[in-house]
Amino acid sequence: TSGSVATSPIDSSDDAYSIPVSIGTPAQVLNLDLDTGSSDLWVFSSLTTASEVNGQNIYTPSKSSTSKLVSGATWKVKYGDESTSSGVVYTDKVTVGGITASSQAVEVAKTVSASFTSNSDIDGLIGMGFDSLNSAKPSAVPTFFDNIIGNLDSPVFTADLKHNKAGSYDFGVIDSSKYTGSLTYVAVDTDPGYWKFTSSGYGIGSAAFKSTSVVGIADTGTTLLYLDTAIVKAYYATVSGASNSATYGGWVFKCSATLPNFVFGVGSAKITIPGSYINYSPVTTGSSTCFGGLQDSTDIGINIFGDVALKAAFVVFDGSDTPRLGWASK
Numbered sequence: 001t002s003g004s005v006a007t008s009p010i011d012s013s014d015d016a017y018s019i020p021v022s023i024g025t026p027a028q029v030l031n032l033d034l035d036t037g038s039s040d041l042w043v044f045s046s047l048t049t050a051s052e053v054n055g056q057n058i059y060t061p062s063k064s065s066t067s068k069l070v071s072g073a074t075w076k077v078k079y080g081d082e083s084t085s086s087g088v089v090y091t092d093k094v095t096v097g098g099i100t101a102s103s104q105a106v107e108v109a110k111t112v113s114a115s116f117t118s119n120s121d122i123d124g125l126i127g128m129g130f131d132s133l134n135s136a137k138p139s140a141v142p143t144f145f146d147n148i149i150g151n152l153d154s155p156v157f158t159a160d161l162k163h164n165k166a167g168s169y170d171f172g173v174i175d176s177s178k179y180t181g182s183l184t185y186v187a188v189d190t191d192p193g194y195w196k197f198t199s200s201g202y203g204i205g206s207a208a209f210k211s212t213s214v215v216g217i218a219d220t221g222t223t224l225l226y227l228d229t230a231i232v233k234a235y236y237a238t239v240s241g242a243s244n245s246a247t248y249g250g251w252v253f254k255c256s257a258t259l260p261n262f263v264f265g266v267g268s269a270k271i272t273i274p275g276s277y278i279n280y281s282p283v284t285t286g287s288s289t290c291f292g293g294l295q296d297s298t299d300i301g302i303n304i305f306g307d308v309a310l311k312a313a314f315v316v317f318d319g320s321d322t323p324r325l326g327w328a329s330k
């Protein structure tokens with residue numbers, strides 16, 4: 001089997017990308033953030049503390065004839081941005097892009113942190129990292145990808161994210177109409193459970209490409225591109241008036257600045273991120289100071305190829321026995 005689901009940016013800054021997910025019988029449709037940087041499928045629900053729900057769609061297990069409580073199971077997840085959620089576990093029928101997992105663990109939130117409450121565009125997450133990252137206790141539960149992989153024509157899903165418009169996630173098929181040239185594959189290190197790979201270097205604008213190993217993760221759930229200090233400094237050295245602002249917690253520049261393209265290498269291939277993608281957004285609405293889409297990864301402790309990088313490419317997440325990432329321009 002194979003399938004495809006449209007994914008849309010939740011706002012004009014491409015902060016995150018959501019997909020419609022059907023849960024239960026009859027179907028309850030929630031908009032979930034497909035996140036390759038984590039491995040829990042969790043949802044706002046009828047069990048979520050009422051004061052912590054603010055406009056999100058919720059899953060009500062008692063209204064689903066196929067829901068089952070997993071007795072004794074709990075979960076608690078904390079993300080890179082310090083946001084958290086926790087609760088209990090049900091199994092139910094889950095369908096994404098026409099593909100159904102008949103008994104998918106659905107982690108039902110009893111409590112969520114303020115940043116989730118304030119984000120009415122996201123009704124939960126569908127983690128597509130490796131099972132080792134799953135937070136369920138006393139034992140981990142498989143991801144949606146893990147549950148369907150055996151039924152897929154090919155053990156893959158692909159990401160085609162776009163700037164300010166709908167893209168798609170495909171399952172079980174590599175649609176060659178969605179990219180140009182050829183795919184270049186790179187090995188994935190599944191420890192501790194991210195889609196972790198080694199980029200072969202970078203180039204800033206028209207400057208010579210620098211061949212150097214840059215270890216990072218392909219993370220659909222992270223908005224920006226986070227890289228080593230030296231690369232980030234070299235990039236903003238070409239942007240007149242750019243500075244690393246303590247006030248705004250990162251590199252900022254005049255919104256009118258011309259930003260050079262940023263190239264990153266995958267094997268012998270090169271992915272070019274248009275400079276315009278590195279103008280993330282004004283620091284506050286209407287400000288003439290803009291926040292960069294490329295930021296320093298030091299405080300995170302890992303380099304992250306987030307949506308700013310991913311939306312410049314077509315990416316194959318290959319979950320075969322030797323997991324790998326395929327990259328192509330588009």
Ligand SMILES: CSC[C@H](NC(=O)[C@H](Cc1ccccc1)NC(=O)N1CCOCC1)C(=O)N[C@@H](CC1CCCCC1)[C@@H](O)C(=O)OC(C)C
Pocket residue numbers: 015016033035036037038078079080081082083115119194219220221222223224226280300304
């Ligand atoms: C640098 S690590 C921070 C990363 N979060 C982010 O990148 C959030 C995503 C978001 C978008 C819209 C609304 C709310 C949150 N954006 C963010 O922190 N931004 C601040 C800087 O400007 C860009 C927006 C993160 O924690 N990613 C999570 C998934 C994420 C999904 C949205 C809800 C919150 C959790 C996950 O991918 C993760 O933890 O990755 C690890 C490996 C860092």
